Amino acid sequence: MTYLRIEHLTCGYGTRPVLADFSLDLDQGDYLAVVGPNGSGKSTLVRAIARTLAPTAGRILLNDTDIARMPARERAAVIAVVAQDEPWDFDFTVAEMVLLGRLPHLQRFRSETVRDHSVVRQAMAQTHTLHLAERPVTGLSGGERQRVRVARALAQEPSLLILDEPTAHLDIAHQVELLDLTRRLNREQGLTILAVLHDLNLAAQYAHRLLMLKDGRRFAEGRPGDTVTEESVRAVYGSRVQVMLHPEEQSPHVILLSGDGQG
């Protein structure tokens, strides 16, 4: 069943569209990774679905409802976004920060209920941030911050989780830890995930499907094994690579070859 449908979307900044006449279907429970070089339209796609950027043409349907017609609050109760970066200049505690994720579910004059707090606790437990609860967010490390932001997104109890380059600025252990979490959420809770990843190998390893963008258009889409090929990587990134198989996951693994190597 199609859960998220993007129809003929044209979207961008100023007069130059970054995405042009772009369409996409996403099923419930899917895990889609969006890859492509810088400027290929990955983040623009995220902004369009999050409605922080209004399209100039086309529409996005969520369960057959145009998201442009949904109130911001209702939309946020279904779609949670972990964006690339956000300023944390004010010293909220981690618990307060995660509790902000309940905002779309809370009525204006009501205070948080027991259930709200238990959702928050669960989100923090899943992201291993419970022990940070009373720490100010301004003092967290990069990896801790990212986990707290995922926790806040989970507190929204979304059915669609969008992550925009969640592993950027993380060391490899934290990268794997974070993506393992997304896989668990996808498998165990049926959370639909759309993740923009710049690392082709991680994308191929964790996602069910890959969408490869080039210049705002779909270059390839499908199962990782069908999408990540020596030809497609060369065409999209202009890099000479060799594709091997991941020993455990059986997913394609890209080996970078030197630009002026032996060929």
Added chain:
Amino acid sequence: MRAHRGRVVLVIAALVLLATLLLAAGIGAVRIPVGEGLRILLSHLPGAHLARTWPEPHETILWQIRLPRVVLGALVGMALSVAGGAYQGLFKNPLADPYVLGVSGGAAVGGALAIAFLDRMHLKTLGPVPLLAFAGGLLAVTVVYRLASVGRRVTVVALLLAGVAVGSLMISLVSLILVITRPLERDIIIFWLMGGLSGANWTKVGWMLPYLAAGLAALLCYGRELNALLMGEETAAHLGVDVERLKRMILIVGSLLTAGAVAFSGAIGFVGLIVPHMVRLLVGPDHRLMLPVSALVGATVLVAADTAARSAFGATEVPVGLVMALAGGPFFLWLLRLKLKAAAGA
């Protein structure tokens, strides 16, 4: 844990304010014995019938001169602090306050226009002054906001420059009004602008209340959204906040609060700057706690400053705006240095 500490702070702040109010009511150019003062106050409680054992002027002094002044000072301090706190959230910058942003200047232009042309002499009715002050303040802060937020984030420099530029323009407009208005109204505008609570009476307290209540209530209702906005507009939008509407609301409510304050006390600076900043250090950035505590602390600070202004030099008054500027100016500079250092380090 912090929420619990917050409630404790809230109660303490309320008690300190109450003590300050009582103390301020006890201090003045004319000495009124404590017991006598308390009896006078009690006699004004509904249903209380106390024999008048005190000299009549003392009742006038306490009930008609000192008390409305103390109460108005508290309301003005609340309004300015809450407005400052809200603006700082909007601009994500602790240097924002109604005075720095030029809102007070805009309100001054509106108020001066009202005195000069609508409400001749500021005497008959009180309505037009705060209303036009509101319009002027809203206009000024909208221009400052538009100027400062070209680009993705509001920088300290852009904010201060825009505020200074708009503020200067507003001062020029006030000067122009002073030149073209008639001498009687001119005198009144000058006294009004010098800032001060000496004109306080219960009528003004009554006029000030709705401005404060409306503003404070609106901001408290949107406490969670204001918190989300501190994480940036994009994050706030992801969390389901209608960011454009929220920003408009803050601009309007901030101007409403500032207008009320400026209309009844002239332009008093730095309260809205110092108080929210201090309170945030104390109770954290959660608006649902920070704003009410700021209101209480702001009232305390301004009442204390005004008590100093009216009693430090005997019968001769110093404008309370001057006292606040003397205390707040150095603080502002210190904060500015801190921010610029942080910006240079980043």
Added chain:
Amino acid sequence: MIGIRKVRAMALALVLTVSVLAGCTGSATQTTPTPASTPAPTAKVTTYPVTLKDDAGNSVTIAQEPKHIVSLAPSNTELLFALGKGPLLVGRTDFCDYPADVKNVPSVGSLFPPSYEKIVAAKPDLILMMGGSADVKKKLADEYKLPILTLEPKNFDELYNDIKLLGAAVNAQPQADKIVADMQAAVKEITDKTAKATAKPAAFYVASDDPIFTAGSGTFIDALITMAGGTNVGGDVKGWAQYNLEQLVAKNPAILIADNATSVDQLKAKKGWDGLQAIKTGKVYGISDWNLMTRPGPRLTQGLKWLAETIHPELFSK
């Protein structure tokens, strides 16, 4: 930027000082003229209650002979002392500096604002004010129900009237009549001499030189210069007003009068002014106390005498 600010601040300060402190308000020239048309009391003793029409156009009823008076203007304070009623004063402003006895009267602060607490505590049965300060007046009258008599003479005739008005208010009519008669005699003695002057030298009163402020038509200084046999250069502006340097140079005054003795040297050395005839001939003078020319009261005749002797030394040296 700083220059503009300074100018603006000075202008504001000057508007304030001049209109509030000196007792000759700028508004005097523009508010509706209401000469005190007090029915001349026939008896020389005031019978209370008495209703008087003051310079603000208000009918003020004084129930009993005032015993506690607060004066919120230096000119009124001075007048009250001249009438011999100084001992009735229970409150005065910080600016009341004459006669020396006022130091014994407690101050109720400045006029912006006065200490309402002190005023109410003094239990005054009469408050003397000038024009302006409408917000202060409104508070005292409406909120604290205190009787206010506004004295705001704009010329000598109104001053004579106001002296008699105050005399009637505080039951000092014979004293008032005597002061007026003395003043009239002193004025006549001087104007009789200056009337004989063949030339009327152009004199310019420098209230401030940066920005240039002067006393225009409708001020006592304007009247005094004319009575002293001179021509007030600033007479083409109304009230206390800023004056244009180019216009000043064009009018080329023969005499400059500084607002106090200390700024005479400053004016003589001032750049851009060295072409003025008054500077070239050294005719720059400062009066020992500018209140002699600005504060409506008996001492104005001293100011007139000094001015006449300064403008026409030839008429007085003999």
